[in-house]
Amino acid sequence: MAQQAYFGIDSDDDNTWVLAQCLDGKTILVQRFRNTNDGLDSLKRFIRDKSGRPRLCIKLTNKSTLDFLKYLSAIPDIEVIFVNEVGFRQYQLSMTHHASSSKSFRAELLAHCAERMI
Numbered sequence: 200m201a202q203q204a205y206f207g208i209d210s211d212d213d214n215t216w217v218l219a220q221c222l223d224g225k226t227i228l229v230q231r232f233r234n235t236n237d238g239l240d241s242l243k244r245f246i247r248d249k250s251g252r253p254r255l256c257i258k259l260t261n262k263s264t265l266d267f268l269k270y271l272s273a274i275p276d277i278e279v280i281f282v283n284e285v286g287f288r289q290y291q292l293s294m295t296h297h298a299s300s301s302k303s304f305r306a307e308l309l310a311h312c313a314e315r316m317i
Contacts, residue, residue: 204250207309208257210234211302216242216267219306220249221314229303239270247274256280256313258287258305280316282309 207219211231215238220228232242246253253274257264259281268279282290287305290312301307 202250203252203254204246205310205314206246206249206253206255207306207311207313208255209303209306209309210260210263217303217306218242218245219303219310221307221310224311224314226307226310229306239267243271243274246271246277252276252278254278254280254313254316256282256309256316258282258284258309260284280313282312 205221207221209217211217213231214234215231216234218228218230218232219226230245232238232245246255253276255271255277257268257279259265271277271279287308291308
């Protein structure tokens with residue numbers, strides 16, 4: 200059986216998707232992918248290659264998030280968790296030990312959310 204992998208993904212101001220992966224409560228990877236066809240293909244391939252059973256947490260912000268999800272739906276056995284703004288803020292408050300000012304903070308927090316959700 201393939202190991203479960205936990206990812207959080209967030210968009211940033213540079214027209215990129217920030218992908219974070221966590222394992223056992225620690226961020227083990229942060230990588231950026233351009234929001235282009237080639238970049239999205241690389242992102243999809245990266246997630247697929249990291250795990251046979253990826254779990255992805257993404258903050259639902261607008262219609263582009265849903266369009267992005269349609270793109271990722273080609274990954275076999277992907278499990279997606281949507282978090283709205285209120286849920287994200289509540290989760291952020293409960294994870295104060297992960298406080299960070301890094302540009303990847305939201306993606307990292309979402310990856311931890313993916314790992315903790317049942």
